[in-house]
Amino acid sequence: MATSSSASHLSPALVAHLPTGLLIDGRWTAAEGGRTFEVEDPATAETLFDVSDASSADALRALDAAHRAAPAWRAVAPRERGELLRAVYEHLVARADDIAALITAESGKPLAEARAEVLYGADFFRWYAEQAVRTDGLVRTAPAGANRQLVSRRPVGPALLITPWNFPIAMATRKIGPALAAGCPVVIKPAHLTPLTTALVAEVIRAELEERGLPTGVVNVVPTSSASDVSSPLLADPRLRKVSFTGSTAVGRTLLEASAAQVLRASMELGGNAPFLVFPDADLDKAVEGAVVAKLRNTGQSCVAANRFLVHDAVAREFAQRLAAAFAELRVGPGAEEGVQVGPLIEATAVDSVAGLVEAAVDGGAQVLTGTDRPRSSGYFYSPTVLSGVAPDARVVTQEIFGPVAPVVAFGDDDEGIALANATEYGLAAYAFTASLDRAVRVAEEVEAGMIGINRGMVSDASAPFGGMKQSGLGREGGEAGLEEYLETVYVAL
CATH class of the missing domain: 3.40.605.10 (Aldehyde Dehydrogenase; Chain A, domain 1)
Incomplete structure (x- = not known):
């Protein structure tokens, strides 16, 4: 009943x-x-x-x-x-x-x-x-x-x-x-x-x-x-x-x-641990828009969700702030309510797991730009969260989050960004934002993932092959x- x-x-x-x-x-x-x-x-x-x-x-x-x-x-x-x-x-x-x-x-x-x-x-x-x-x-x-x-x-x-x-x-x-x-x-x-x-x-x-x-x-x-x-x-x-x-x-x-x-x-x-690469020539408005889609579809509970936001030093601070502003504007609540954009996590243990990853990252020096709270007394909710200054070896980076949390990790040159993207046992999906065709081709050739989105935050299509490499x-x-x-x-x- x-x-x-x-x-x-x-x-x-x-x-x-x-x-x-x-x-x-x-x-x-x-x-x-x-x-x-x-x-x-x-x-x-x-x-x-x-x-x-x-x-x-x-x-x-x-x-x-x-x-x-x-x-x-x-x-x-x-x-x-x-x-x-x-x-x-x-x-x-x-x-x-x-x-x-x-x-x-x-x-x-x-x-x-x-x-x-x-x-x-x-x-x-x-x-x-x-x-x-x-x-x-x-x-x-x-x-x-x-x-x-x-x-x-x-x-x-x-x-x-x-x-x-x-x-x-x-x-x-x-x-x-x-x-x-x-x-x-x-x-x-x-x-x-x-x-x-x-x-x-x-x-x-x-x-x-x-x-x-x-x-x-x-x-x-x-x-x-x-x-x-x-x-x-x-x-x-x-x-x-x-x-x-x-x-x-x-x-x-x-x-x-x-x-x-x-x-x-x-x-x-x-499993997945999708990197979301933002290069210094990226259109940040489009990158933030793509990041919201790639991260928060189904409240981040997706195997192809962007898990690690790897952003060039030159734009890391600005990107993180813009992403935090976008996250803060989203309405959280029961999915059946009109205007809700972010629903609950699937069960109580999922909320506890996400909260534990965030707490460990903050203890390791990450800064909270928005989120980290449980906004409703009933149900399994966790606010969309953006963390900046996250260490590349933080658990929130190395583990699949399966929740509405975006850890931002800064990188120097393209070699370092691609190396960070590949520094995982997983290889399901990846995303990259750049205005350079050369960079886009390099990402497509060198990033170890079965699906790669260039300047877009969604890759799934019934007519396209869906799957990954490595584990x-x-x-x-x-x-x-x-x-x-x-x-x-x-x-x-x-």
Whole structure:
């Protein structure tokens, strides 16, 4: 039952029909033993809904369904799979306001951001609807001339998709879209903090599959309060052929170890520590505007959020002051309230973690230009904060913050700036502001990151490859590369 103030913004029809169970073989059902867990509103810390809590046995039932559906789904024509995805895209766009309200209720992000996420997330279905018919093959004469080479693509097979809480629709659609386009049935384990949006998307897909007479066991959803209860038995089952995970590097390593026994295909989008480079010739107005976007989307709770602001000595002070002024003007509050620009963090431990990083930086000599307070008595809020004079080895610089804190570190020449940008085990995203084409090209060639934004604070696009290097992960999502993750290459010598 919905109880929080944010839930009051949900339409009665949505509340009445929102699935809170497990989706297995086309049916919503209760978990083994009727177990449930609570999903709360981070803006109020009140309970939104009770959701079914999947067990290991439930997870295996979901894999049973996916395994049974695999041959039939693989046989569905690529055009038909694409048309299904296009229909789901159109349905999600039509219901963007309702879905955005649900995202805000369970994740706390402002409604404007939540609606943008719905459109971004839906776009993965539109993109992969178009890509479903573009699985390239090859026929050619072998160089020796004695035979022909036939190269074809086939679906990997049943896939386990493990999604994070911070972008509950976009992280799900970015995985589901290419999997279904390629012909792979899926078992989805959404984050226990934000499972409701995934359930709603899955219901849209289930209804479309049923209406078209297609196998409904293609999409299965198993929310759980214990991730290992679901992932462990599935990763050990030889019927599973693929795992895709978005989350922390520590958990990613554990999943890779567990995947080794079955030699599973694995896609890992892991932690980040994105540098935001500001060179002395940068347009500071644009740099500050880009910094607000790169830092504060979802209150800084993004793997591609700018984590370290590396600014040339000549403009470091001015940039930090301008950024602090911009942060100070932002309205903080529950995302469902009109005009709110910065919402809560996801849970109490997140606030404590961010506060601890800031306190350690200040103890190490950093200066607070704005922020550092907890502006509301209820919910999990932390004010947008700018720190200047931060040491390059401060924990707020070397660790992923996952909160609305911008530490500014000064550098001397370009060599030092690029060296600081690369001084991390992560390599997911990076940003750079400069008026020099030469500098922009150098950053693009030398900064160790899978995605680089030049003079802009946002890099994500459904049609572009998303992923990192070093300990930020393996593989890519989005773009043509995202479909490759769910396809096997088969060579036949004729």
